[in-house]
Amino acid sequence: MLHPRGALRHSPLAAVILTGGEVDAVAGLLHLRERQAFTLFATARVHAVLRANPIFDALSAEHVTRRAVPLDQPFDLPGGLTAELFAVPGKVPLYLERAGDDDMSGEAEDTAGLRIASAAGPAVFFIPGCARIPASLADRLRGAALVLFDGTLWTDDEMIREGSGEKTGARMGHMSVAGPRGTMAAFRDLGVRRKVLIHINNSNPLLLDDSPERTAAERAGWEVAYDGMEIVP
Amino acid sequence: MLHPRGALRHSPLAAVILTGGEVDAVAGLLHLRERQAFTLFATARVHAVLRANPIFDALSAEHVTRRAVPLDQPFDLPGGLTAELFAVPGKVPLYLERAGDDDMSGEAEDTAGLRIASAAGPAVFFIPGCARIPASLADRLRGAALVLFDGTLWTDDEMIREGSGEKTGARMGHMSVAGPRGTMAAFRDLGVRRKVLIHINNSNPLLLDDSPERTAAERAGWEVAYDGMEIVP
Numbered sequence: 001m002l003h004p005r006g007a008l009r010h011s012p013l014a015a016v017i018l019t020g021g022e023v024d025a026v027a028g029l030l031h032l033r034e035r036q037a038f039t040l041f042a043t044a045r046v047h048a049v050l051r052a053n054p055i056f057d058a059l060s061a062e063h064v065t066r067r068a069v070p071l072d073q074p075f076d077l078p079g080g081l082t083a084e085l086f087a088v089p090g091k092v093p094l095y096l097e098r099a100g101d102d103d104m105s106g107e108a109e110d111t112a113g114l115r116i117a118s119a120a121g122p123a124v125f126f127i128p129g130c131a132r133i134p135a136s137l138a139d140r141l142r143g144a145a146l147v148l149f150d151g152t153l154w155t156d157d158e159m160i161r162e163g164s165g166e167k168t169g170a171r172m173g174h175m176s177v178a179g180p181r182g183t184m185a186a187f188r189d190l191g192v193r194r195k196v197l198i199h200i201n202n203s204n205p206l207l208l209d210d211s212p213e214r215t216a217a218e219r220a221g222w223e224v225a226y227d228g229m230e231i232v233p
Numbered sequence: 234m235l236h237p238r239g240a241l242r243h244s245p246l247a248a249v250i251l252t253g254g255e256v257d258a259v260a261g262l263l264h265l266r267e268r269q270a271f272t273l274f275a276t277a278r279v280h281a282v283l284r285a286n287p288i289f290d291a292l293s294a295e296h297v298t299r300r301a302v303p304l305d306q307p308f309d310l311p312g313g314l315t316a317e318l319f320a321v322p323g324k325v326p327l328y329l330e331r332a333g334d335d336d337m338s339g340e341a342e343d344t345a346g347l348r349i350a351s352a353a354g355p356a357v358f359f360i361p362g363c364a365r366i367p368a369s370l371a372d373r374l375r376g377a378a379l380v381l382f383d384g385t386l387w388t389d390d391e392m393i394r395e396g397s398g399e400k401t402g403a404r405m406g407h408m409s410v411a412g413p414r415g416t417m418a419a420f421r422d423l424g425v426r427r428k429v430l431i432h433i434n435n436s437n438p439l440l441l442d443d444s445p446e447r448t449a450a451e452r453a454g455w456e457v458a459y460d461g462m463e464i465v466p
Contacts, residue, residue, distance in 0.1 A: 026288070054285060055259070055260075094291065
């Protein structure tokens with residue numbers, strides 16, 4: 001947005017919807033300070049996390065309207081779209097864990113999935129973090145036109161094995177893509193028309209075009225998201 | 234740092250020194266979470282700002298050592314370098330201002346300049362934010378080998394005039410590059426051997442290679458920093 005030759009600062013963003021309070025979900029807000037007018041939708045729990053961090057006051061109330069939305073209740077977005085947040089299995093953000101607290105007992109509002117739909121068109125699901133797929137979530141996604149889903153890790157312990165981290169995927173609230181309890185298996189019979197893996201950790205061999213893991217994911221009907229990807233209905 | 238083909242996550246950073254608590258000074262820390270071991274140096278005041286924002290707990294105490302350093306007292310860095318923070322005129326971070334509080338009364342520890350030197354070599358100064366240059370600061374910088382200095386705005390009201398912001402430079406704690414009380418004028422007789430403008434706002438015409446402002450700055454002996462710039466002694 002370099003613009004010393006006349007064009008004003010401009011962002012096409014009209015709304016931001018947060019599905020959680022983890023660093024990778026909220027840190028980008030700090031780039032939207034200074035006269036970017038938009039509405040910020042999130043659960044009351046995630047709004048409380050932002051309020052507990054004064055640095056987010058850089059998003060001034062004059063320009064950014066914060067709206068707490070309850071789970072499972074559709075709300076209107078600018079442009080005639082409807083959105084809805086719903087609970088998915090997850091956990092409290094890592095930086096809010098108390099010492100020794102390594103269970104998965106996030107509150108329902110800590111990790112959400114997002115459904116967006118236009119009046120006429122099919123629904124899109126955005127679920128960047130998900131610890132497992134219970135029957136209720138499977139039912140919700142069945143037959144969907146498009147699901148963007150948590151592709152953090154290929155296998156649960158890959159960060160530990162390669163020495164880049166000390167946490168398993170389960171510990172971080174992410175189910176793995178591979179394996180009998182993984183994402184590919186869970187989606188196999190859901191009849192989702194288009195499936196895209198997002199939120200991919202840099203340890204995940206999926207990122208390599210020529211890896212056997214990429215081939216396996218594509219054979220299972222998955223696409224792998226990339227920077228600048230555009231999705232046309 | 235994409236590395237699914239074997240190389241471990243790696244950062245060459247051994248130390249991070251903060252000169253203030255403003256968003257643009259501290260938000261980058263959030264990219265250094267997860268097993269990046271380094272020492273974080275800052276004034277006690279800036280450390281308190283970080284502590285007041287739980288999101289920075291993403292920098293775990295296990296890997297990141299936080300060291301509060303007093304102003305005007307040199308401290309050792311890894312690699313045989315010596316550093317020193319000193320007060321420069323500035324202000325409290327914008328997001329910590331109380332309503333109606335638009336004076337420049339930051340505490341001394343809110344805005345610092347940094348001096349780094351090796352045992353044998355000349356000193357380098359890093360001053361990304363500075364509201365004015367009092368005689369004490371001029372004396373400190375006189376004859377320096379290299380100064381990297383606040384180049385936020387060319388003129389105090391340029392963000393207002395172009396409609397990209399509602400604050401003057403003075404309001405934000407930044408002196409302007411041009412003008413009789415600007416940076417070029419203040420440095421004219423200091424005999425600094427190499428002068429580089431940094432922290433340049435995207436409203437600043439300096440950013441354009443072919444602008445008259447760029448020409449004026451270069452004629453006054455200034456370089457304009459750019460992404461990826463390397464400085465070789």
